[in-house]
Amino acid sequence: MRLVIREDEDNVAYYAANYLRKRIIEFNPTPQKPFVIGLTDDSTAIKIYKILVSFHKIGEISFQNVIAFLTDEYVGLSIDHPASNYSFVNENLFKHVDFKQENINFIDGNANDLDKECKRYEQKINQVGGIELLLGGIGPDGHIAFNEPGSSIMSRTRMKTLAYETVLVNAKFFENDIKKVPKLALTIGIQTIMDSREIVMIITGAHKALALSKCVEGGVNHMWLVSSIQLHPSAMVICDEDATLELYVKTVRYFKSIEKVQEQLIGSDNIGLKGSISSLSKINDRCDHKKNSAHSDRARHRSSMSETRPF
Structure with missing residues (x-):
């Protein structure tokens, strides 16, 4: 799991939006090979969606071949209701970019048979090849989507009773x-x-600092469901400084040091978008160049010292 720490919410939003932009461009989606994304209705995503919209308006990203799945929806609430999760994402993202309407998927909380609707949604995700990237947010109690504390880690799309804190x-x-x-x-x-x-x-x-600490430093626990992403082979948490208040100082320093090593010693051009090393030979060349530069600097220093040394 990667932990990326940024100064504040604005910087978190930009990092996340820019990462999504790069991932979609790198994927190079087509009608035959669409990029499938899971989208949250969490309020923390508002700034992310606004930045994605700005990227779209200047021609840096298209959503023509992107398929979206919303993570949840209220039961009994029309999608036209301003508080529905569909309305939230539509108002902040869909209506401002070039998503095709047929590529926008949501769970119908007004379906006649809710169990059947949940199965339909799960099947639809599978039919398009699964979700490539899921953008999620959490509650202070660590819930993801509307999977409240105590939910099974093996759970699938279903109906849930909301916890009082969530309400x-x-x-x-x-x-x-x-x-x-x-x-x-x-x-x-x-x-x-x-x-x-x-x-x-x-x-x-x-207010989400405890949840972050349970996610990063605790064990996998169904009472803190965000901790389940520890088991995922490609998970990244992007947080601000305020959210790290419950983490050990050494934990924060560790993840910051990893990013520092990548940037200064390995080089961003040698690191893949997901944090993997893209070229070992380039890294060796970079290290050799640094060593040669260091040797040259020391040689120049010794030379200048000898020139000024009295006989």
Whole structure:
């Protein structure tokens, strides 16, 4: 698991959006080989979506061959409702870029048969070859999508009862009236998330610091579901400084040092987008160049010293 620490939420948003832009460009999607992305309705994603929109407007990215799957939706709430998760992503992303309507997928919380709807959604994900990259956010209690604490790590798309804390947090989208907040939701499962070929998790703010510590430093625990991404072969957490308040100092220094080594000693041109080393020969050439430069500097220093040394 990679942990990328940035100064504040704005810098986290830019890093995440720029990473998504590069991943889509690198993938080079076509109608026959679309880029499949899972999208969160978490409020932390608003700034990310705005930056993606700005990239699109200046011609740096297209979503023509991108298929999107929303991670969850309230039960009994119309997608046209301003507080629906579909409306959230639509208002902040879909309506501003070139997504094809047929490539936008959401779970219907008003379906006549909710169990059947969950199975349909899971099958649709499989039909397009699975999710290439899932962008997720978490709650202060570590829940992912609407997988509340205690959910099975092996869970699939299903209906879930929302925890009281989640209802309280989401009341801000319902005129701060708890009674108006739906108590049930449809959500992709933890195993559905883990089946994604890559996971990018956004964690910002001091109120999510405990969840981040459980994710990075604790063991895999179904009461802190964000910890499950420890088991994923390609997971990255992007957080701000405030979110690291519960981490050990040595943990923060370790992950910062990894990034420093990559940038200064290995070189960003030798590191793949996912953090893998792309060319060992280039790294050896870079090290040899640094050694030669160091030897030359020392030689020049000795020469200058000899010239100024008195007889």
